[in-house]
Amino acid sequence: MLRLSLRGVTDDRHAFMKVTFLGAAGAVTGSKYLVELGGRRVLIDCGLFQGLKRLRERNWQPLPFDPRSLDAVLLTHAHIDHSGYLPVLVRAGYQGPVYCTDATRRLLSLMLPDSARLQEEEAEYANRHRFSKHSPALPLYTEADARTALQRLHPISLPSQIALFTDVQASFSRAGHLLGAASIRLESHGERLLFSGDLGRTHDPLMRAPAPPPAADWVVIESTYGDRVHSPLDPETELAAHLSRALARGGVVIVPTFAIGRAQLLLHLIRRMKEKHAIPDVPVYLNSPMAEDATPLYLDYPEEHRLNAVELAAMTQVAHFVTGVEESKSLNRRSGPMIILAASGMATGGRVVHHLKAFAPDSRNMILFTGYQAAGTRGAAMLAGTESIKCHGEWVPVRAEIVQLHGTSSHADYHGLIAWLAASPGPPRRVFVTHGEPAAADALRQHLRRALELEVTVPEQGESFAST
Template identity: 50%
Template sequence: MTIKLTFLGGVGTVTGSKYLLEADGLRVLVDCGLFQGYKQLRLRNWEPLPVDPKTIDLVVLTHAHLDHSGYLPLLVKNGFDGQVVCTSGTRDLCEILLPDSGFLQEKDAEFANRHGFSKHHPALPLYSKRDAEISLKQLFPIDFYKEFDFRGKLKISFHGAGHILGAAIVRLTWQGLTVVFSGDLGRYEDAIMLDPSPVDHADYLLVESTYGNRHHEKTDPEDVLADAINRTAHRGGTILIPSFAVGRAQSLLFHLHRLKTTQRIPNLPIFLDSPMAVKATDVFGKHIGDHRLTASECDWSHNTVHYVKDVEESKALDWNRMPKVIISASGMATGGRVLHHLKHYGPDHRNMILFAGYQAGGTRGAAITSGAKSVKIHGAQVEIRAEVDNLHMLSAHADCDEIMRWLGQFDHAPKMAFITHGEADAADALRHRVESEFGWQCSVPYYREEVLLA
């Protein structure tokens, strides 16, 4: 049997993950992500999908982050009516992330129309909150490590990837031919997530390369956090942390709680200003065993952080002169409430903008961490005079050594390892390393490339 594999995203970039497999009369889409970052990538979200959604039989999600799941509402809106299989953790997080994505797109379009800074008249959302809610009805959860048989032709199993709650390594077996998707691999010895599960074989492998050419800092994140907070509080400033609502926000809360209880930082108020992050934090308590946290550790609201749910309360944070910590989505400053906080706190040198991980090219986060003196927000340039830093060590992605550690657990080489989900330099660096250290056949695929697997 021959499988046709088409790369519809997640190549040449860390966003837009979509991989189409066709064999034995089936069309299966692994991941269904939004393109983010550079405008030329974001425009792909508006282009017709190269395959008619009505002809796709099944969607398999590795995890809930929008660069892997965020296109799903549009796929359903355009005619896909099949099952979307995922882990229960991914299902629960998608119930939060996808409607929020639609809501934010509606609000951004409304804001653009009200203030007249969009080139489109009227500006429209890619999809609505209602579209997202409709798509959720097609999610079908499967337990980790349980084999799911689809139409007697395809066997699917999910293996823990670490990274975020519910994230999975996917193994697909078609008439004895096995294709493994790493999804986004997590860290080893992470503070809150479990280690990536070992995989011993695959005929073909797709492995991410987000940090394929980089090592994570070995610095203790609590040392860096304590130093940043103490330094900023001393000069009367506020620490603004743009954070991914799922995974990163919970990791930050864990470390901040420890810093407070050990009195390494002042008793500053800490605000979690993201309804999505608040809901995601609550989901952790429903999945004890899928991460390292205990039930009591999952309830930070009682002694560490104040949950901000009301829009007016969020606005009031910008007029509160007291030194404080604000954790707000999104993690790359691409949208959400954090943009309003950046407009307020960015121009003041007393404040700190503390990013918490990878910043994809073309995002505001990438521009700010690269030293941009101003960024465009809501149609206007905003000066950045605040101190800027990045907690790289908090990344939820495996670095190059950790990826190699995971690959080193294979019993034998796959026929081909496709290096995906990385900027060009990161993907090629990992390709070279895998070829030279393991002797594997590797390929860095390009957008819309088609490959026959046999």
């Protein structure tokens, strides 16, 4: 195996198999892997950098390769940190196909325009209130850019195997983490390179477990929770205890939630808790038009999740779906007890930021995080005990109770990641650990070495590796 500098990437198109880590290396965000095999160039994932400013600034830097030189793009799943850079890639000249599962395509048709609208709104808000250092503040891409990118999507079923080119095959297998989420294996001339994508949990209450991995020579595996074991408490018990405590004191519970996946899981759990009288019968608001649009998609992919049609219907009835902006604002004038679910899940943008401005200063209230909070996000700051957060240019005191649920995570813990790799038909020659903060990635490296005696590398941003 050769370790190459980034400069070597464009020079050597005939390396048998080469991978360059252009994102999610030393961080959980911006997933992008450039693969060269069989004389072709393929990009696996095309994610936006989110969180820390030094990471977000990478979204504005030119890519270290010409997008027109790519032969194909493949997406593991629809989350923006795996897909949200696609409009920039297409605007920069990429004209080829973007392969993804059918559910991913349908989620992206909601998420990419939404991502663009958020950026346009933030730029417009910054310009109106003049708090940006850039004048005028610009969005990274517009809704029109997002819609152009959507035209490049080629949906495939899950699981499936396709011939990308005459001598390059790609297979997609279920990753469990989100509707449509897949692990992707590329194969050419007997060399096999597997990307785990984001892996879900074996016993997730909503999604089915990831499929066992196919055989591979190299595996690129995520490590979001490479240093953690999830609470053995069932998420319903954990959630009921927190909600009951806040609601009993008349508090408002703000749940920053990813519109797709966590929102549906929470609605399902809240419906079950209400039915069992495990929590008081308070009003529940889902303030995310995208979550409302995504919920019916679950009906079309029953093999990917655990809910039947009756449970799906009941889930949609437990909350009042807030649509208009005026109705969203009016929630901020109400008092508790009530529960508000609103995007985004790390409180980096969206309607939840307005709710935080209204409710974070009151100690009766609760802010309940249900998923991973990347470094640099308002979510991570609140979990670290910050006394104030900056929202739309003004500092807002945080006196509400801050809670993190681990039982609702959509990522496997390190036991799950080890078990997934151990289920492979044979050990890979090398494993690359990505998509984790440095401590989590390094912890998983050590666990994999110890438990499975594998050769493990934690690549750095921009590093390349080639087979010899």
